Amino acid sequence: MITLNGLQFEEYISEEELLHAIDEVALAINRDFKGKRPVFLVVLNGAYKFATELLSRFEGDCEVEFIKMSSYDGTASTGQVQTHIPLEADLEEREVVVIEDIVDSGNTIEKITQMMVIAGVNKYCIASLFFKPGSYTKEYKIHYVGLEIPNDFIVGYGLDYNGLGRNLNAIYKLKTTKMTNLVLFGPPGAGKGTQASFLKEKYNLIHISTGDVFRYNIKSATKLGTLAKSYIDKGQLVPDTVTIDMLSAEVDKTPDANGFIFDGFPRTTAQAEALDVLLEEKGTQVAAMIALEVDDEILVKRLLERGKTSGRKDDADEAVIRNRIKVYYDETAILKGYYQKQDKYYGVDGVGEINEITTRLSSVIDKL
Ligand code: AP5
Ligand code: MG
Numbered sequence: 001m002i003t004l005n006g007l008q009f010e011e012y013i014s015e016e017e018l019l020h021a022i023d024e025v026a027l028a029i030n031r032d033f034k035g036k037r038p039v040f041l042v043v044l045n046g047a048y049k050f051a052t053e054l055l056s057r058f059e060g061d062c063e064v065e066f067i068k069m070s071s072y073d074g075t076a077s078t079g080q081v082q083t084h085i086p087l088e089a090d091l092e093e094r095e096v097v098v099i100e101d102i103v104d105s106g107n108t109i110e111k112i113t114q115m116m117v118i119a120g121v122n123k124y125c126i127a128s129l130f131f132k133p134g135s136y137t138k139e140y141k142i143h144y145v146g147l148e149i150p151n152d153f154i155v156g157y158g159l160d161y162n163g164l165g166r167n168l169n170a171i172y173k174l175k176t177t178k179m180t181n182l183v184l185f186g187p188p189g190a191g192k193g194t195q196a197s198f199l200k201e202k203y204n205l206i207h208i209s210t211g212d213v214f215r216y217n218i219k220s221a222t223k224l225g226t227l228a229k230s231y232i233d234k235g236q237l238v239p240d241t242v243t244i245d246m247l248s249a250e251v252d253k254t255p256d257a258n259g260f261i262f263d264g265f266p267r268t269t270a271q272a273e274a275l276d277v278l279l280e281e282k283g284t285q286v287a288a289m290i291a292l293e294v295d296d297e298i299l300v301k302r303l304l305e306r307g308k309t310s311g312r313k314d315d316a317d318e319a320v321i322r323n324r325i326k327v328y329y330d331e332t333a334i335l336k337g338y339y340q341k342q343d344k345y346y347g348v349d350g351v352g353e354i355n356e357i358t359t360r361l362s363s364v365i366d367k368l
Pocket of ligand 1: 186187188189190191192193194195209210211212214231232233235236237238239243263264265266267271302303305306314324350351352353354357
């Protein structure tokens with residue numbers, strides 16, 4: 001496994017397989033262009049390595065020209081094809097073999113085809129090391145294909161992720177891990193912490209309660225704790241940047257986790273978006289948001305009861321408890337829609353015996 005710009009990639013296609021695929025493409029091109037003098041038009045940057053290998057196998061005379069184009073930003077195709085080095089050679093009436101590293105949506109191929117028509121070539125064909133039939137949306141024929149691949153993001157052998165990875169001799173694909181990441185959701189006192197303590201054992205997950213981490217910092221009188229206390233004591237949310245950085249540090253403490261139970265996080269859209277980015281960088285995502293649904297008056301009762309012994313200042317005062325519930329509805333409840341849109345929201349009745357509720361939650365988790 002390798003890490004590029006913070007993302008993990010695992011080996012996918014070996015150098016041997018790549019060279020074998022290139023041998024096959026070279027065989028076909030040598031057959032089709034025997035006795036001719038084609039111009040090989042290399043599309044930089046990605047195709048440089050494929051072009052070097054392919055051209056070293058070409059048996060006749062040929063010319064080599066370059067253009068530079070791009071359509072990727074990070075791991076996503078932008079759909080916008082940009083030309084950085086334009087076509088300079090005169091290709092009128094020439095036979096051209098375009099050398100591409102990868103054809104996916106076909107946007108670059110469309111642009112090159114237009115370029116060939118304008119240049120007045122006699123004939124042109126396309127040789128691509130990789131072809132993604134699953135994402136190809138155009139009609140243009142790809143004449144020579146090294147390997148067909150599914151719709152995964154790959155790097156290596158000329159292909160990059162944000163500038164890195166082109167020098168690798170094998171192909172690597174973005175690592176997806178089978179982590180189970182759960183967001184345990186619900187208003188204050190809904191039972192998130194109570195249920196998380198059972199679920200983490202049952203599913204071997206790491207439980208992160210942002211409230212617990214804040215309270216630990218308050219107890220240890222850290223800078224973070226002092227800052228957080230001023231908000232928590234009033235039942236307000238701690239600012240996003242502080243909370244997101246803290247959560248990120250907590251996640252980093254167990255890089256080999258089977259998955260996480262996020263309890264009390266995310267509480268705002270900014271936090272939800274930050275969590276998506278954080279998990280994506282680990283090649284994983286939120287599996288589900290499971291919400292414990294409990295009436296407000298029951299919540300107040302539970303928290304006042306706990307306040308008698310917990311030492312939690314935010315449990316001691318009914319007005320603060322009610323403010324926490326209000327903040328939940330005003331600022332946090334909208335996240336239901338955020339996860340519903342992704343089909344990841346599950347509501348569970350949070351009233352009843354604690355073990356009954358664990359069973360309700362488990363039946364959701366077991367179906368994920
Ligand atoms: P946090 O610690 O997350 O508190 P909370 O959301 O207010 O929720 P609680 O922990 O009080 O309740 P819970 O749902 O875990 O229920 P529990 O299992 O304890 O956050 C505290 C503060 O930190 C926030 O107000 C905010 O200031 C700050 N903060 C935290 N995360 C933040 C973030 N992401 N962004 C910004 N600020 C953040 O159960 C409650 C009680 O009910 C217990 O006594 C329990 O024994 C009892 N109980 C549980 N289940 C049952 C049941 N089935 N029947 C009867 N009683 C039950
Ligand atoms: Mg809690």
